[in-house]
Amino acid sequence: MESKTFLITGYYFNDWHGSLIHICELAKALNSRGFCVYLSGVEISSEIKNYVSKFANLYFFDDLPLDVDYDYVLAYHEPICTYLIEKGLKYKKLAFGSLSSIVDMEVPSLLCKYGFPLVVHNRRLEEYMKELFSPDAINMYVFINSAPDEFIRDVKLSGGLNRIAVVSNHIPEELYDAVYLLKENNINVDIWGKGHNYAVITPEILSKYDLVITIGKTVQYALSMGIPVYNYDHFGGEGYLRLINLDKEEFYNFSGRSSFRKLSAEAICSEILDGYNAALSEMDEIKTVARKRYCLSSNLDSLLDYFDKTEVNIQNSSDWKIYKERCIQFAKTIISYEKNCDDMLRMLFPVKLFYTLINKLTINKCFKNKLSMLESWNKVK
Numbered sequence: 001m002e003s004k005t006f007l008i009t010g011y012y013f014n015d016w017h018g019s020l021i022h023i024c025e026l027a028k029a030l031n032s033r034g035f036c037v038y039l040s041g042v043e044i045s046s047e048i049k050n051y052v053s054k055f056a057n058l059y060f061f062d063d064l065p066l067d068v069d070y071d072y073v074l075a076y077h078e079p080i081c082t083y084l085i086e087k088g089l090k091y092k093k094l095a096f097g098s099l100s101s102i103v104d105m106e107v108p109s110l111l112c113k114y115g116f117p118l119v120v121h122n123r124r125l126e127e128y129m130k131e132l133f134s135p136d137a138i139n140m141y142v143f144i145n146s147a148p149d150e151f152i153r154d155v156k157l158s159g160g161l162n163r164i165a166v167v168s169n170h171i172p173e174e175l176y177d178a179v180y181l182l183k184e185n186n187i188n189v190d191i192w193g194k195g196h197n198y199a200v201i202t203p204e205i206l207s208k209y210d211l212v213i214t215i216g217k218t219v220q221y222a223l224s225m226g227i228p229v230y231n232y233d234h235f236g237g238e239g240y241l242r243l244i245n246l247d248k249e250e251f252y253n254f255s256g257r258s259s260f261r262k263l264s265a266e267a268i269c270s271e272i273l274d275g276y277n278a279a280l281s282e283m284d285e286i287k288t289v290a291r292k293r294y295c296l297s298s299n300l301d302s303l304l305d306y307f308d309k310t311e312v313n314i315q316n317s318s319d320w321k322i323y324k325e326r327c328i329q330f331a332k333t334i335i336s337y338e339k340n341c342d343d344m345l346r347m348l349f350p351v352k353l354f355y356t357l358i359n360k361l362t363i364n365k366c367f368k369n370k371l372s373m374l375e376s377w378n379k380v381k
Contacts, residue, residue, distance in 0.1 A: 004071040007038045011077035014045040031055040079327030101128040110323040117310040122253035146296040147220040167214040169194040177265030219254040223290035228279040236262040240279040
């Protein structure tokens with residue numbers, strides 16, 4: 001039987017950040033089921049392209065093969081997909097996706113206003129999207145942040161708090177200071193993330209530790225392995241994940257944004273030392289809950305079922321025509337920039353400024369003002 005095809009679009013394939021890891025984990029899981037997986041993006045590094053080549057075909061978005069009939073398309077980081085649709089993308093099922101409520105690039109397509117399928121990865125983001133769209137019209141599915149099946153394994157902890165992993169690309173100053181205090185208490189602490197040990201987090205890495213200090217996806221990894229988690233990073237956090245606060249912190253994607261609680265280095269160190277045994281005592285029960293909720297293969301079954309039940313009829317409304325036109329303008333500008341700019345021009349016109357232009361052109365964070373932003377840009381461009 002011929003393999004089914006699955007296309008995932010995204011903007012960044014250039015670094016080990018959350019959206020890239022999310023897309024890669026999904027692509028690997030689909031590939032293991034026999035799907036022929038295509039990935040399409042804008043910023044693509046040779047390192048990531050080499051990594052992805054083991055389980056997917058990765059293309060700059062304007063080079064994506066359009067002679068393929070894609071069975072499923074999951075489109076992150078609009079307006080790439082809108083450009084591809086107008087260029088002739090053929091698909092059977094399509095859904096847009098969002099991985100954040102605070103990053104402009106994650107605002108989904110205008111089509112979601114008309115009930116076009118939208119996939120989000122936590123309940124807080126679901127709530128946020130209902131505030132932006134009409135709750136009655138939006139067709140949304142929560143594909144919760146998940147742990148690949150290799151993280152569903154038991155580990156043997158050392159029997160005490162001897163080794164700690166801090167996993168973060170944005171460690172706040174108070175957490176750095178807490179690391180030094182923990183080391184003064186004869187605890188070995190390793191930092192994993194940009195500027196430190198920089199690699200994809202694997203079960204083999206986490207299995208060396210008695211505690212993980214982190215936010216986001218690494219929480220699901222550690223809990224599924226039965227390793228206690230101290231939930232804290234640049235937004236602050238509630239500290240140890242326990243049965244009493246697990247649901248609340250999951251709602252906010254284990255981001256620390258449930259309360260934005262900030263502590264001093266001394267308070268963080270004291271909480272970690274004093275609360276470890278109590279947190280450890282609940283890990284068998286928490287691990288059972290985590291494996292039921294966060295197992296990627298189980299959650300992927302549900303996602304595919306959602307896709308199969310969706311309808312994907314594009315509405316030719318006046319606002320969609322305006323939005324589509326701006327998306328095409330944006331895509332053509334991106335293509336010119338990525339293919340024609342030399343290194344000197346990139347230094348003079350850094351990518352961060354270019355993203356500001358992108359947001360003004362098509363992707364204002366406040367969805368309700370998106371069309372007015374487009375109209376304003378059209379008048380001044």
